[in-house]
Amino acid sequence: MHIEVKMPDIGVDEVEIIEILVKIHDEIKLDQALVIVEGDKVSMEIPSPICGFVKDICVKVGQKVTTSSIIMIFDVNDINSNTSEKKFEKIKLDKLKNKNSKKNNIKKHFFSHATPVIRRLARDLNINLDNVIASGPKNRILKEDIESYIKKSITKKDLFCQNSTVIKNFNETKSEEVLINNLQRVIGKNLHKNWMNIPHVTQFDEVNITILEEFRQKYNFEEKQKNNTYLNITILPFVIKAVAHALLKFRVFNSSLSTDKKSIIFKKYINIGIAIDVKNSLFVPTLKNVDKKNITNLSSELSFLAEKAHNNKLNPSDMQNGTFTISNLGGIGGTCFTPIINSNEVAILGISKSIIKPLWDGKKFSPSLMLPLSLSYDHRVINGAEAARFITFIGKLLSDIRFLIM
Numbered sequence: 001m002h003i004e005v006k007m008p009d010i011g012v013d014e015v016e017i018i019e020i021l022v023k024i025h026d027e028i029k030l031d032q033a034l035v036i037v038e039g040d041k042v043s044m045e046i047p048s049p050i051c052g053f054v055k056d057i058c059v060k061v062g063q064k065v066t067t068s069s070i071i072m073i074f075d076v077n078d079i080n081s082n083t084s085e086k087k088f089e090k091i092k093l094d095k096l097k098n099k100n101s102k103k104n105n106i107k108k109h110f111f112s113h114a115t116p117v118i119r120r121l122a123r124d125l126n127i128n129l130d131n132v133i134a135s136g137p138k139n140r141i142l143k144e145d146i147e148s149y150i151k152k153s154i155t156k157k158d159l160f161c162q163n164s165t166v167i168k169n170f171n172e173t174k175s176e177e178v179l180i181n182n183l184q185r186v187i188g189k190n191l192h193k194n195w196m197n198i199p200h201v202t203q204f205d206e207v208n209i210t211i212l213e214e215f216r217q218k219y220n221f222e223e224k225q226k227n228n229t230y231l232n233i234t235i236l237p238f239v240i241k242a243v244a245h246a247l248l249k250f251r252v253f254n255s256s257l258s259t260d261k262k263s264i265i266f267k268k269y270i271n272i273g274i275a276i277d278v279k280n281s282l283f284v285p286t287l288k289n290v291d292k293k294n295i296t297n298l299s300s301e302l303s304f305l306a307e308k309a310h311n312n313k314l315n316p317s318d319m320q321n322g323t324f325t326i327s328n329l330g331g332i333g334g335t336c337f338t339p340i341i342n343s344n345e346v347a348i349l350g351i352s353k354s355i356i357k358p359l360w361d362g363k364k365f366s367p368s369l370m371l372p373l374s375l376s377y378d379h380r381v382i383n384g385a386e387a388a389r390f391i392t393f394i395g396k397l398l399s400d401i402r403f404l405i406m
Helices: 082-102 116-125 143-155 182-197 210-226 235-249 295-310 384-399 401-405
Strands: 002-006 014-020 033-039 042-047 052-057 064-066 070-075 200-208 255-257 264-266 272-278 281-283 324-328 347-351 355-360 365-378
Touching: 014 116, 033 070, 033 182, 116 143, 116 182, 182 281, 200 384, 210 235, 210 365, 210 384, 210 401, 235 272, 235 295, 235 324, 235 347, 235 384, 235 401, 272 295, 347 384, 365 384, 384 401
Parallel strands: 272 324, 324 347
Antiparallel strands: 002 070, 014 033, 014 064, 033 042, 052 070, 200 365, 255 264, 272 281, 347 365, 355 365
16 A cells, blocks of 8 residues: 655644755665755654655655645555565665675665754764664664764864865865855845845934843842842843834834735734844744733743754744734944845844933933834834834833833
8 A cells, every 4th residue: 555645744834844854765664764854944754654665755855845845655555464575675785785785884775863952063074874883772873973973074184174075175275165055044034135135224323221220130139139040131122022012002113014915904913023132043932922021921931932042943833923023232342233024024023232321311410221123114014103203212211111001
């Protein structure tokens, strides 16, 4: 019997096949990884839903597939019969003999066990995982195995750059070429499309957060006295909450432009995406129903999503259905920048590093902690006056947090 193995519903409309882990005639066990797909800034292994033998592989590396697309065809007819067992055992034996005749010391005969992170690292290094000796459980390749392979290769005068790209004729060149990995290409393609298709205008402002910072430090200190494991709340959750209030008041910022560009779709929910930089890659997990959560809840949820992002454990559902995005560069530096709007949204708020400046209060200059804000908006949907009112309202909320309860 021939059974079609289809692409399961993983919460993404379309993904790209970036690696095929099995070959025709391979015997496959339940939940064994078949392919690795990548899309919407996430890569993952697709496991087999059945046991059987691979009769046909219906996809190629680089091909785009959707839910229910046929990936492979399995032969599961009379798998347990003597005839079938002999047939496939002969196939495997022939393959093994052919490989041994070419190379006696080959270590693997079917496929390499490795996580998507290790496979991506190997692709960036131009390393064939079949040549790497696995030391992990169930013959799984670990990061240490990759490092060991590189060290052995270096002794053979193969030089590798820090970003895992092979450098040839190192002594003869004065430049270095570094390959862009798949995730960076996906992000770059989306950013370029958004920048080209959305007429961006950026409104800049500064907010006096002196009172807010005093309250934040006092609150963190008191909570730390009660519980040593307490994690400090940063400025970001306060900004997220202020933005949620602003989105309720200025609904056009919580909307999207229709496909035919003839109408505006107003969202009845507020989901705010937070851009997170992870090893030179960008992830945007989404905080759902922000307007219904307090600042403490938002801080805990933000920490949880950030940890998942840094451990490469974000699910597609963690990064979907956003209505507005915040990009926070305050921990790095800079005075202002122009953030690029995410497609299907109409605005994005950028946060830069706060700095103490002298502020005139009508009588004297006082040292004040100023937070730079950069609001990029889609000029097809939002005009300049609306943008100025929106960012001014956010500044009002952050300058005195008592406005958040009004």
